[in-house]
Amino acid sequence: MTTAHERWLRIVTALGARVGPEPTPAVMCSAAADLLGAAGAGILVMAEGVPGAVFASSSLAAALEELQFTVGTGPRVDAHAAGVPIGEEDLEAVAADRWVGFCGPAVEAGARSAFSFPLRLGAARLGALTAYRAEPGPLDEETYADALVLAEVVTRALLAGQAGLAGASLAIGLGDAGAFDACVHQASGMVSVQLEVGVGEALSRLRARAFADGVALAVIAAEVVALRLRFDYR
Amino acid sequence: MPMASREELLADTFLQLADTLVEDFDIIELLTMLSGRCVGLLDAAATGILLADVHCSLHIVAASSEAVNVLELFQIQNSEGPCLDAFRTGQAVVHGNLGEASPWPVFGRKAIEAGLPSVHAFPMRVRDTVLGTLNLFMAEAGPLASADVTVAQALAHAATIALLQDRAATDANRLSGQLQGALNSRVSIEQAKGAIAERAGIGMDEAFRRLRAYARDTNAKLTDVAEAVVSRTLPASQMDILLGADHGLKPDTA
Numbered sequence: 001m002t003t004a005h006e007r008w009l010r011i012v013t014a015l016g017a018r019v020g021p022e023p024t025p026a027v028m029c030s031a032a033a034d035l036l037g038a039a040g041a042g043i044l045v046m047a048e049g050v051p052g053a054v055f056a057s058s059s060l061a062a063a064l065e066e067l068q069f070t071v072g073t074g075p076r077v078d079a080h081a082a083g084v085p086i087g088e089e090d091l092e093a094v095a096a097d098r099w100v101g102f103c104g105p106a107v108e109a110g111a112r113s114a115f116s117f118p119l120r121l122g123a124a125r126l127g128a129l130t131a132y133r134a135e136p137g138p139l140d141e142e143t144y145a146d147a148l149v150l151a152e153v154v155t156r157a158l159l160a161g162q163a164g165l166a167g168a169s170l171a172i173g174l175g176d177a178g179a180f181d182a183c184v185h186q187a188s189g190m191v192s193v194q195l196e197v198g199v200g201e202a203l204s205r206l207r208a209r210a211f212a213d214g215v216a217l218a219v220i221a222a223e224v225v226a227l228r229l230r231f232d233y234r
Numbered sequence: 235m236p237m238a239s240r241e242e243l244l245a246d247t248f249l250q251l252a253d254t255l256v257e258d259f260d261i262i263e264l265l266t267m268l269s270g271r272c273v274g275l276l277d278a279a280a281t282g283i284l285l286a287d288v289h290c291s292l293h294i295v296a297a298s299s300e301a302v303n304v305l306e307l308f309q310i311q312n313s314e315g316p317c318l319d320a321f322r323t324g325q326a327v328v329h330g331n332l333g334e335a336s337p338w339p340v341f342g343r344k345a346i347e348a349g350l351p352s353v354h355a356f357p358m359r360v361r362d363t364v365l366g367t368l369n370l371f372m373a374e375a376g377p378l379a380s381a382d383v384t385v386a387q388a389l390a391h392a393a394t395i396a397l398l399q400d401r402a403a404t405d406a407n408r409l410s411g412q413l414q415g416a417l418n419s420r421v422s423i424e425q426a427k428g429a430i431a432e433r434a435g436i437g438m439d440e441a442f443r444r445l446r447a448y449a450r451d452t453n454a455k456l457t458d459v460a461e462a463v464v465s466r467t468l469p470a471s472q473m474d475i476l477l478g479a480d481h482g483l484k485p486d487t488a
Contacts (some may be wrong), residue, residue: 008289083418083461085411122421123464145410149288152414181309182294182424186438189428189464199425199464225428225438 011035011149028157029057032150036143038131039111040064043119043154044076045127048198052127061132063109064102071101076128079116083125085148087115090136112136115144117151119158122185124200126158162204187221194232205231240275244385247271251392260455261400261416262423263446265296268393272370273298275389276382279350279373280304283358283393284317285366287417288410292317292366295420300439303348307341308369315341317367320355324364326387327355331375351375354383356390360398365413368393419457426460434477448476 018031025043033041040061045053056062068074079086091103116130129151192202210220223229265283272281282297294308311317315338316327330352336342352372358365368390430441449456462468
């Protein structure tokens with residue numbers, strides 16, 4: 001079974017070639033729009049539970065991200081809230097009571113379909129990656145699977161960036177992707193209670209500590225779960 | 235009449251599955267129930283269900299036991315082991331005696347140390363795609379009877395069907411979305427186990443037991459409760475109930 005692995009390698013390689021070692025959300029948007037064949041792509045990054053920054057690959061995507069920010073409804077609002085992909089194949093044909101204030105202006109701006117993918121790691125909800133397309137119709141199966149992988153890669157890069165490891169965040173975010181085992185998630189939950197921070201922030205603190213100590217994330221996580229390391233020094 | 239009782243248990247398992255699939259169910263709870271039933275049906279010491287993420291790492295999403303040494307045996311199979319082989323080949327892997335010529339030196343040694351000398355893995359597949367595996371650990375060395383192989387593969391199919399039916403996972407019933415939804419659910423649960431263990435000063439397996447018992451007692455979905463715990467949106471009074479829970483949860487195998 002190599003197709004999923006091939007897809008992962010293809011996306012990572014394509015993204016790496018486009019964004020270089022400094023994967024800012026803005027640059028990742030452009031790469032995402034390219035890879036998904038969309039008229040534009042946007043990334044919403046949450047900050048302490050409220051919509052924080054938005055990034056976009058094109059003026060269309062920028063306008064639609066901004067619009068959802070203003071009207072508080074739309075695919076990326078729902079995808080983030082529900083934690084699952086939310087798409088609409090034809091923005092012109094949606095029911096009148098769905099995404100009031102979004103669909104009309106979106107069609108006017110030149111978008112006919114939109115597909116949003118949450119950026120999340122369990123209960124850590126970082127935002128959403130949304131593809132805006134000029135034509136109606138579903139995302140084909142291949143493109144949909146690519147979008148899921150992209151959302152995962154962007155999530156890892158954002159988490160690594162939050163740990164203050166921006167310079168190498170894409171490499172780090174991808175390099176230890178397989179090392180995200182149960183122990184790392186359990187330790188994140190423990191540290192989020194110790195420091196009274198969100199679980200995404202807790203993961204960043206674990207990773208920063210691992211980086212400072214020059215050990216693998218899993219090693220630090222195991223120390224926390226084994227009660228040999230605390231982050232609140234109580 | 236052990237055969238008759240097993241057939242009844244098997245029928246009951248599929249009946250319960252069918253009942254659950256028409257409702258808005260929690261995929262992790264359902265797969266945990268199936269793992270528990272596997273123990274009774276196949277006389278296994280431990281069972282687990284692993285799913286592959288987008289970069290083909292295998293993750294344990296449900297197990298009959300949350301004991302640390304058992305979970306580790308699932309986790310280390312990202313390097314070597316029957317699950318990885320079953321996942322890569324799409325074929326069942328049956329190994330009756332790890333003490334003799336184990337094809338997986340590190341995994342084999344750890345399994346024997348844990349008192350689990352025999353191990354089997356069954357692929358969860360949809361057409362050409364392998365989503366993950368159902369893994370059995372046995373306390374006694376010895377071959378797996380062909381009737382047991384059939385039952386195990388049927389349960390692996392049942393787990394696959396459950397995954398495909400998880401309507402909460404995505405908007406469009408797409409396979410890759412379903413898979414990622416289930417994996418994210420499990421991540422939320424691991425994060426919640428950590429938060430509960432830290433607050434209550436208990437181990438991870440007990441934290442899982444209390445989380446699950448609370449979800450059952452309040453008729454809530456396991457994943458929803460886990461997310462509420464981690465995001466601190468569970469009211470304090472409810473959190474106290476969860477943390478202090480002594481619900482006398484019945485094991486699935488009963």
